[in-house]
Amino acid sequence: MKFTNKEVLIFDLDGTLIDSVPDLALSINQMLKALNMSAFSTEVIRSWVGNGAEVLTKRALSGNIEINPELDPSFVTKALTIFLDFYEKNVCVDTSVYPHVKATLESLYSSGYRLMIVTNKPEQFVRPILEKLGLNNLFEIVVGGDSLPKRKPDPMQLEYVCDKLSVAPSKCLMIGDSKNDIFAATAANMESIGLTYGYNHGEDINTHGASLVLESFADILGSLEPTTVVAR
Incomplete structure (x- = not known):
């Protein structure tokens, strides 16, 4: 399948973008x-x-x-x-970016998509990690696990992003490696991509109801139909 009319791409962090x-x-x-x-x-x-x-x-x-x-x-x-x-x-000593993540994010950003992070990691650690790994300038909003009263699998963080940007959930896509990401997206009436690598406690990501499941981060590019987003 291909996603249409998406403007905002929301990414989990640990297990999705980075191996921490x-x-x-x-x-x-x-x-x-x-x-x-x-x-x-x-x-x-x-x-x-x-x-x-x-x-x-x-x-x-x-x-x-x-x-x-x-x-x-x-x-x-x-x-x-x-x-x-x-x-x-020790927040970013041996933490690494997963294959194809940086190039894919840069391509999405250059194409005009608005990129966000919604993670259950405490917010204080997120920007330092992104900065050290050369990803910080790509993300417009970072929502940590302690930024709001509730976190994934509750939809509050995703709803906050939609409210902050004044964008409907239908224009957003949640991308993550665990059932928490998929469940939060479903509860927020948002489509989602589940990635097969990462941290899902040995459970098959296919069983959690993601709109699409991918093995490689690079395949996100091919899952998006061209939209009206303005290239930077």
């Missing part, structure tokens, strides 16, 4: 070490990423993707503070 797991894993293990707890492999931590910093912290403290309901809230708060402090110091 190496730095997240390093910071989580530094947190666990500070709390005298056992560390985990990068690949185990990779399976926990995708629902924001607090959920990642809870999973690490639980030692499992299923969060221990008996975790002490004050202990979680302490651990989260330690994690975020470590992550701030």
Whole structure:
């Protein structure tokens, strides 16, 4: 299928544009070490990423993707503070851009599409990462996981972007790697692209109702019919 009349492209960040797991894993293990707890492999931590910093912290403290309901809230708060402090110091050390992402984004931007980021990552980390990876000037709006009262899979972040730009959801397209992205788009009456790589906790992205599923980020270019957007 091809999408028509799209003006605004909204991208998830972690697992969609960038692989941030190496730095997240390093910071989580530094947190666990500070709390005298056992560390985990990068690949185990990779399976926990995708629902924001607090959920990642809870999973690490639980030692499992299923969060221990008996975790002490004050202990979680302490651990989260330690994690975020470590992550701030290591926010873009080994984080990398996925193949074809930069060239595709630059092509979309040059074609006149308005590019946004909606992520569950705390907002304070997003622009520094984009800046270091040479992507910052491409995005008009960044909405983080703590920017609003609710985050994906709730549609609030996407609705905020539509309101901010005075653009109907039908003119927007959500692009992400996890069910949170797809569910948020569906709830916002927005079409979506699901990407097969990234962080979806081992689940098949095809099962979550995306309008289109792609294996390569570069294929986004071929999924868009020419529109009235004005090339820059």
